[in-house]
Amino acid sequence: MAHVPQIRIPATYMRGGTSKGVFFRVQDLPEAAQVPGKARDALLMRVIGSPDPYGKQIDGMGAATSSTSKTVLISKSTRPDHDVDYLFGQVSIDQPFVDWSGNCGNLSAAVGPYAISNGFIDAARIPENGTVTVRIWQANIGKTIISHVPITNGAVQETGDFELDGVTFPAAEVQLEFMDPAAEEGDDGGGAMFPTGNLVDDLEVPGVGTLKATMINAGIPTIFVNAEAIGYTGTELQEAINGDPKALAMFETIRAYGAKRMGLIRDIDEAARRQHTPKVAFVAKPATYTASSGKTVNAGDVDLLVRALSMGKLHHAMMGTAAVAIGTAAAVPGTLVNLAAGGGEREAVRFGHPSGTLRVGAQAVQSDGEWTVTKAIMSRSARVLMEGWVRIPGDAF
Template sequence: MSNVSTPSQIKVPATYMRGGTSKGVFFRLEDLPEAAQSPGPARDDLLLRVIGSPDPYGKQIDGMGGATSSTSKSVIVSLSTQPDHDVDYLFGQVSIDQPFVDWSGNCGNLSAAIGPFAMHAGYIDPARIPHNGVVAVRVWQVNIRKTIVVHVPVVNGMVQETGEFELDGVTFPAAEIQVDFVDPADSDGAMFPTGNLVDDLDVPGIGTLNATLINAGIPTIFVDAASIGYHGTELQDDINGDEKALAMFETIRAYGALKMGLISDLEQAKARQHTPKVAFVAAPQTYHASSGKTVQAEEIDLLVRALSMGKLHHAMMGTAAVAIAAAACVPGTLVNLAAGGGEKQSVTFGHPSGTLKVGASAVQTEQGWVVEKAVMSRSARILMEGWVRVPAQTITFG
C-alpha cells in the first residue's frame, strides 16, 4: 500500500447562474486563488477543471458544465477599472473536448446575469438600489472592450428574479431584464470588415456563397439557407447528428474567419471555436419549434439558425442576436433581405426554440454603417451559490 496521501480538494467561492438561454459558473475575481487572478495557464487550468474539460466522452460528468456550448461557460467579475462603469465582465468559453478556454468573444446571454450578479456580489453601492425600481448596471465587457447596460428590476430592495416574462428556450418565466449593447461593432475596424454588405465567399468543396460578414456583438458569417441546402426551419436533430453537415459549417466558418481577417491561416480556426459564428437565414415560414409549439410565418420577420462551438444552437446566442439586429437594420444585407428589405429598427426572428425580438439603431456615416445600440430582453436567475471544488493539484496555487 502506498504511503502517499491523496491531495485534497480546494474550494473556491462561486455562483451558478442562468442568463438568457445559457448558464455558467460566476466568480468574483478576488475570490479566485491568487495564481488564477491573472490571465494565463493557471486560470485556464482552474476553469477547465471546474467545468469538467477536456472530456473525450463529451459529457462533462466530472464538472459543472452541461456538455453544450450554452452550458460550458465561465465568468469572472470585478470592480471596474474603467471610468463610469460599475463592473468588469470577463467571459471564458470552455471547450468541451479540447484543453483550452476561448477568450475571443462575449456571451450575450450571460450578459443579462452580470447586473444581478454585481448586486448579489456587493459591487453596487446600496445607496443606488431603490426599494422598488430599476438599477442600470454599467458593465465593461473585457473580451471585446465594449459597454453593456443591464437594467435590473428591484422589488422590496432586492433583485427581482421571478416574473411573467417568457423567453423561448427557457422553460420557466422570470423577470424581464433589458440589455443594451452600446456601440456593439468592432472598435478596431469596420462593422463590415470587408467593406461589403454581401461578399462572395469561396469555400473549396462547397462553392461560392453569398455571405454577409459582420462584426457586431460577435463576428458572424450569415449565408442564405437555400444556398447550402436548408430551409431555415431546421432543429438541432436535423443538423447535429450529421457529421458531413457539421464539417461543411466548420469549413464555411474557417474560410469566413480568414476573409474577415480574424485569422491568418485556416489552422488557427481550430483554436478559435467561439468566434466567428456561422448562421443561415431564410424568409418567414411556419414551423414547429423544439418545444412542439407552432411558430406561424406571420409572427416573424425572418428565420435564423446559428451554430456555436460546432453545433446548431438550441435557441440563439445573445451576441449573435446582436449581430442579427445590426445586420437586419442595414438595408441590403442578407439578414435584411430575408426580412423583406428596407429600413428597420427591430425584427422578430424565428429560431429552433421559438422567437425573439431584437432592435438596433443603425446610421450610415462617411466611415460606413454604425450601430449605436442594440437592445434585447433577457432574464437571469441564481441557481446555486457557495463553493465549487477542484482537486488541489489542478494548478499551482499561489
C-alpha cells in the first residue's frame, strides 16, 4: 500500500513567557491551511501531535501540557497603525480540536521578536542598538498589544539578565502593553468587562454550592473565587490539584457554570468544546509558601496569592492573559481579587503563583458607573528555541 510522504513547512519553535509554541507565517502554510477551517485545524493538530489518547503528544511538537500545546500564525496586518496580525490556536491534547476563543499572553511576548526576525518590520525602523515598538493586532479577541523589543547590533536581543519565575534561565526583557484589554460588544468575550453587571456574584454550582465569584472579561474571560470557599489556602502547587480527579472535576464544573453565567456559552455541555476560555482561578490573602523551584515566597513579598487552571489543569505559573485579568480586577475596588490584595485603589499588584511571583499593572477608571481599563502592563521574555521546517504526513490535512 502506497503512503503519502511527509511535507515540510517553515516554522519556528519559540518560548514566550512561561509557554512554548510553534510559530508560522501564514504565507508559508499549504494553501488549504492559509484560511480558517478544518484543513488548518487538522494541520496544526498533526504538528503538535494531537489528538493523543495517551496524553503525551510523543508524535508531535507538543509537550503534553496546556503551556506547550500551542500554535501561532503571523501575517502582515492590513489594519491601520498595526504591524502584524497574531492568531493563537490552543491545541487540545487528547481531543480533536483547536480552540481559537482567546489569546495567549505569554506567547504574546514572542510575537514582536518573531515579527522583527521574519521580515514583517521595515528595516529602516530597526536601530543598530535600542528598542523597536511593534504594534500587534491580536486577531482572536480583536485587541491591540504593543511590544517593546530590545535590539543589539541590529538584531533582536534574546539574552539578558531579566528573570521570570517559571522560566529556568534569564533572558532579555520584553515589555508588553495590552491596550483596552476588557472585552467589548462584538468580541468573543461575552460583552462588558463585568458581563453580569456585578463586581461579585453569587454563582450557583451544582454539587459545589453557591460561591462568591468575580467574573471579568479582561485579557481573557476569567472566573475568580475565594480559595477558602473551596477548601484551599492559595499556596497549593500543581500536584495538590492535578493529582486529584475530584478537584479537577469541581473546577471544570465551576468553569462551565461560570461560562454560562458570563454569556460565553448557551448550554453547559458547550464548555467541553471550549477548553481555553474562560479560565478559573482562586485567590487568597498573602501567606508564606515554598514555590515549585524550592525557593521561599514570603507573605510580605506579595499582595495576594492566585492559582489558575488552564485546559483542565493547574498552571505551573500564570497564564499571561490571566495575569492581565488579575491586574485589571485588582485595580477595581470591591472585586474578590482587589479584596484579597487588601482593598482600595491600586495600579499594580505582585501576586504569588506556584512558580514564584509576578507583577502586573493596570489603569482602571469608572465613568457613569461603568469600569473601563485603558491598558495593562507587564514584562516577559522570549527566545527562539529552534527554527527550520516542521514535517507532517502530506495527507494529514
